[in-house]
Amino acid sequence: MQLGQFTLTTISGGRFLIDGGTMFGVVPRLLWERRFTPDEQNNIAQATNCVLVQTGERNILIDTGYGSKMTEKQRQIFGSEEGDPLVAALGDAGVSVDDIDTVILSHLHFDHAGGATRIDDDGELIPTFPNAEYVAQKVEWEVATSNVPELKGAYPLDNLLPLEAAGQLRLVDGDVELLPGMRAIITGGHTVGHMAVVIESGDETAVYMGDICPSTRHLRTLWCMAYDVDLLQSRRSKPKLLGQIADNGWLALFDHDPDHVAARIKRAEKIEFDVVDAVEAL
Numbered sequence: 001m002q003l004g005q006f007t008l009t010t011i012s013g014g015r016f017l018i019d020g021g022t023m024f025g026v027v028p029r030l031l032w033e034r035r036f037t038p039d040e041q042n043n044i045a046q047a048t049n050c051v052l053v054q055t056g057e058r059n060i061l062i063d064t065g066y067g068s069k070m071t072e073k074q075r076q077i078f079g080s081e082e083g084d085p086l087v088a089a090l091g092d093a094g095v096s097v098d099d100i101d102t103v104i105l106s107h108l109h110f111d112h113a114g115g116a117t118r119i120d121d122d123g124e125l126i127p128t129f130p131n132a133e134y135v136a137q138k139v140e141w142e143v144a145t146s147n148v149p150e151l152k153g154a155y156p157l158d159n160l161l162p163l164e165a166a167g168q169l170r171l172v173d174g175d176v177e178l179l180p181g182m183r184a185i186i187t188g189g190h191t192v193g194h195m196a197v198v199i200e201s202g203d204e205t206a207v208y209m210g211d212i213c214p215s216t217r218h219l220r221t222l223w224c225m226a227y228d229v230d231l232l233q234s235r236r237s238k239p240k241l242l243g244q245i246a247d248n249g250w251l252a253l254f255d256h257d258p259d260h261v262a263a264r265i266k267r268a269e270k271i272e273f274d275v276v277d278a279v280e281a282l
């Protein structure tokens, strides 16, 4: 779709299955199963809706899905796709890995940064996008590469260290301009350095909310993921961000929604926010 002078395209970084309870934290299944019907293993299908932003001068990718490096066992656990779904989806959009000049990572969990690197024909770990600058928040990077045991599963270093070794990493600090027409809003909550990405062109604005509000079913303040490291911060920053989006008529982008990648939202009594116009793909 067109956003001012920019073209936005949904790029699937791959679908996967996950226990529905983990996506809704303290919300009882009796409530969330009305919105996501789980299978017999209690799993729900999730997408990784990455976004290609083409400005006319630049090809920018926001988030990279889980990539192509999972073992067969991991693939079975997550019900994830074989091959390299991200690169395949970019190819379908007429874009090669060489064409991407910037990769913005909302945060560094494996299902957002996994596609940042790949294993080449010689078995070497390399950045997936050889000509890209990878942009991440400094505090997020420091936490993700701290190598403490409790975070190893969330932040496999194979997704991260090759970016730094190749000299392709740019760390930013806080609510900064990332590129002309694109800026960061630190939300925290889901991870310490989690950011939303605001995309502005002409008088149009879209917000990639990342995992602070991963789907159209997560609009309520209390409907947060069990993975959030600071739940109270998520409950503060999510309604604040959704309020800004609703009050300004911006477009909300949902990173894990399997049915709708974007929507306009409005304030609503009792349920806080409601979806106005949802679209299946950009």
Ligand SMILES: [Zn+2]
Binding pocket: 107, 109, 112, 190, 211
């Ligand atoms: Zn996450």
